[in-house]
Amino acid sequence: MITEQLLSERFEVSFNQIHDALKKIVKIRDDRFSVLVKVGAKHHQAIETYKSDLEQYAKLRNAIVHDKVDIGYYIAEPNIKVVEHIEKIARVLNGPNYATSIATKEVIFYNYEDSILKVIQGIKEHSYSQYPIYRNKECIGLLTTGAIVKWMAINVAENIVKLDCIKVSDILEYEVEHPIAFVPKSINIFEVEEIFENAHKDKKELEAVIITENGKKHEAPLGLITAWDLIEIDYTVE
Template sequence: MKTVKDQAQLLSERFEVAYNQVHDALRDIVKINDDRFIVLVKVGAKKYQVIETFKKDLEQYARLRNAIVHEKMEVGFYIAEPNAKVVNHFEKIANILSRPNLALTIATKNVISFDVHDKVLKVTGAIKTYGYSKFPVYKNKKCIGLLTSSSIVKWMAQNMKNNTVNLADIHVSDIMTFEKDRPLVFISKEMNIFEVENIFEKSHKNKQKLECVIITENGSEEEKPLGIITPWDLIDVDYTLD
């Protein structure tokens, strides 16, 4: 039968394993020359929403780890020991960072797309039904860009007669001439959340506004879209552990 001391030592060992797993994951994710745990957390939190979510916890666990490892009074006796709740929480964080969710888990999966030959009334119907404002547009089964509700409004403003607009014979191709060149990136369904955040970060550094990332089976623009991720989707990632 394990004594209280044995159980405490086991918790400390599990805590240390979780710490090492998180440390290794942070090195792989953040990729900077400084591999100190706290530095990786602070730098990573600025780039990745998932790390930001656990930033305070990770900083506290780093301090606890220092007390466990560097302030040991004697063999098998620690000046500080984690309780079971802390260890379980740290292990869950380690699992999330070591095995990040696929990007598809945070994507809008009910993707509504249109062909250039579709009538605009079909698009306005989709806007009313789904509340979406951006739609991938295809020509010869290849994505050629995004159709946005703002461009539809611009077209209507310029083609209004006697305060009315007739959309009956207007097609998606007519509206696409009002669209800006909106950068799109296609990724495979195997990509994870951190890889997607890197794509948006790279776009930002290049001073390009990436409208969205479109997920397909293999990352081809000729494949059916399985999901769409916007910058807002990354902000709204929910990583509660309860």
């Protein structure tokens, strides 16, 4: 009986921790658990991952709490696997979840005056499709492989493209604007998801979020996150 009581209590504690976390993450006026799960799953990968579980746990919680017939007696009891799983979800939603954990750790960036040959060599080595560009130690935007190809297509002559004297600044003239945001290293994944979501609402397709020490343009990049990085987060791994 002692073990069963502890399982119910552990379940309740984790459920309440999850409820509090959902309020902080989803940030809507309606703080009902089911509503927070439904709304949050549309915008946050972690909540979407556990949506079905959370909906079932809400029903079990109601049975445990509202159908309790006496002090210390529960009409419904979760098994150990359920308790361990809801505790895991509580850890995920309440953990630091720093955005640096999913960011590209080695951010390859170039200077406005660098030779484009240096960039091409970097593409060969790293296979990235976009690179932050800095001028006077401040990030001024992204250079993409698409802009390089576009420049080459326009400037090819007799099947030859001369790159010896071409700088990053020359290619940037052919680059379309790629909105980027700068955030401090203390930011968490849920806040980054919100940044992308707000940009989408404003009809601005945010290309990337660059993490720096304090979220300043002039600081060295510590990580880079794209929308694809958020989609590919796997919260199911133990």
